[in-house]
Amino acid sequence: MSTVSSSGIGIANLPNQKHKIVAKSGAHFTVMVVGESGLGKTTLINTLFATELSPPKNYSRRHMKQLDKLTEVEIIKAELEEKSFKVKLTVIDTPGFGDYVNNRDSWLPIIEFVDDQHEAYMRQEQQPQRSEKSDLRVHACLYFIRPTGHTLKPLDIEIMKRLGTRVNLIPVIAKADTLTQTDLATFKTRIRQVIAAQGIRIYQPPIESDDEPAADHARLLAEAIPFSIIGSTKDVQTADGRVVKGREYLWGVAEVENENHCDFRKLRSLLIRTHMLDLISTTEDQHYENYRQQQMETRKFGEPRPGKVDNPRFKEEEEALRKRFTEQVKAEEARFRQWEQHLIAERDRLNKDLESAHGAIKSLEAELDNLQVGYGRGTQRR
Ligand SMILES: Nc1nc2c(ncn2[C@@H]2O[C@H](COP(=O)(O)OP(=O)(O)O)[C@@H](O)[C@H]2O)c(=O)[nH]1
């Protein structure tokens, strides 16, 4: 049995999962999307809301400017409810960190955002009255990988390493419709190899041995990571007349919810149907606990966290990263310049061709004139 292909929101299944902790008051679940700009992060969020999550209650969006920070995140809140089981869903949309040349450190605030939520929660825990905590700890962090078809970039590796030790990291391949199925499969394998070789921690759906169908399902999900994603909120018509969410091409429609086209359904299932509570409890038991213990070891109770940037170890790392970024940008620029040179050479060559073509035309015209003159004389003679 695969719960992926069954219908319904699936939140009603949540109380049947291992942890029944939240059945009464409802779950707070926070998802964050991270990745270069233009990879379809916002579109994926909207696609989630446009498919099974709709119509959510109390849907709201707001911008949160982090003081002294470069990033502005958008926080989307919605309540989902099925059979009186409530989930307060928060999605954190980050603007992306694509523009290295102007803003090499634009990804740093994203890491800090995650730490800040742990920190804020920990501080609230230390307060005497512990009810009504506001909690934006990230339970699932979707990391968007550009569909190059090659492999992970050094930048991806650096960021994923840092995220993986802090949150449940779920890598996804953006815009899967831009790769052929064969290229997509190869790309996936390579990414998995790099993740393993680099020791990047990613979220692994636990395989429960006492529940055969659930174990099969978890295995299916685990094997699909990194999930390939097609995002679209548009209704389009397929060749066989179905109306689906998808992207239209001359060759046909790339369907969001077609398992032969991408892993959107698997991702959605993992997030809101089968593994939401596991994501919540691993965040609590592992990632938050890690943070708390580290902080307890390195500072006295109640003392504020030392500024990251002042931390010498961090500064060193940052310096190394900065260097690597600069090198990458330089390499890109060199490549671009080479390409530009090539274009200029090509243009010159074409200009020369044009010139000689002009020359040829001129001489042909001259020849033609001569011929006409000759012909004219000939006809005048009579
Ligand atoms: N081909 C393709 N394009 C997509 C997909 N998802 C989003 N896009 C397009 O990519 C562009 C950037 O999307 P957006 O969601 O704003 O990216 P963000 O910067 O990561 O939030 C838009 O033109 C989208 O229509 C996808 O799955 N496939």
Ligand SMILES: [Mg+2]
């Ligand atoms: Mg966006």
